Amino acid sequence: MSDIAMIRAAAARLEGHVRRTPLLSSPFLDEIAGRQVLVKPECLQHTGSFKYRGGRAAVSALDPELRARGVIAFSSGNHAQGVALAARQFGVPAVIIMPADAPRMKIDxxxxxxxxxxxxxxxxxxxxxxIGAALTEARGLTLIKPYDEPQVIAGQGTCGLEIAEQARAAGVERADVLVCCGGGGxxxxxxxxxxxxxxxxxVRPCEPEGxxxxxxxxxxxxxxxxxxxSGGICDAIVTPRPGDLTFPILQRLCGPGLVVSEDEALQAMALAFARLKLVAEPGGAVALAAALLRPEAVEGDTVICVITGGNVDAAMFRHALERHGDA
Incomplete structure (x- = not known):
């Protein structure tokens, strides 16, 4: 089971490899939300999402002999890219099982x-x-799950270490931290x-309706x-259920979940671009949408939200800007 010691160990292995993403702010976003809004842009992370943290943490933790045989993962796109890059950096094979209806850009x-x-x-x-079980047995690969994997959770937790340090530097001691949530890693x-x-x-998990x-x-x-x-535009965080490993942690530590509409996610994408010059994908923008458009559900004078990914097809991004370009 993941714990703070595992997260700190992952942070040591990831040092010099992951990007330390900043906490950004905008007076325009503060005005919309009615409080200070601090944004952690993991869309600026390697491969365009936080998933590189967990992918690199898991691959780097493997026994070298086992790692050399290769890794396998299943993902709609962001975990796929994170594991693929980590495997390439270690010079080992990677097989990624992806849904055929995943965004073409993520597959490519x-x-x-x-x-x-x-x-x-x-x-x-x-x-x-x-499919994964058959390939794993045939080739001797190691499966790296997208969220129900202790080392993946530990790698994602390094984002939390940064938030803690950055919030402290900003003088923020109490706040809701809104996180786009799929399986919960x-x-x-x-x-x-x-x-x-x-x-x-x-922490407050954020999800799209449906x-x-x-x-x-x-x-x-x-x-x-x-x-x-499956379905909807927030493919990055569409999962059937919370993870068996993640849910007990969420249940113990998180506040109530927040739910936004797809249109609110599109509006948040347009606002992130207009006010922070950030590119967010729909699933990566739901936490920002909740911070800006559901302010009554958030407590405190400051809210921190994570933009979890920016891997969006041009057509979808254009749709968001055309629909909410006056945001």
């Missing part, structure tokens, strides 16, 4: 990083786990880091699943 980028991409029919019910990792380093900061399994699970006190496994 994963291949460009040197990984072998295997596509599967998510909408048709084809099992990525079965980043959210739980940040929550563990803040528990140890900044206990006055409370895929709010974490919010509903926290409310009901047990893991519940989404009615559908």
């Amino acid at each position: 980028n994963t291949r460009a990083l040197g990984a072998e991409v295997v596509l599967y029919d998510r909408a048709g019910g084809e099992s990525r786990e079965e 980043l959210t739980s990792g940040i929550a563990l880091a803040l528990e140890a380093e900044a206990p006055g900061l409370r 895929f709010d399994d974490v919010a509903r699970s926290l409310q009901e006190g047990r893991i519940v699943e989404n009615a559908q496994a």
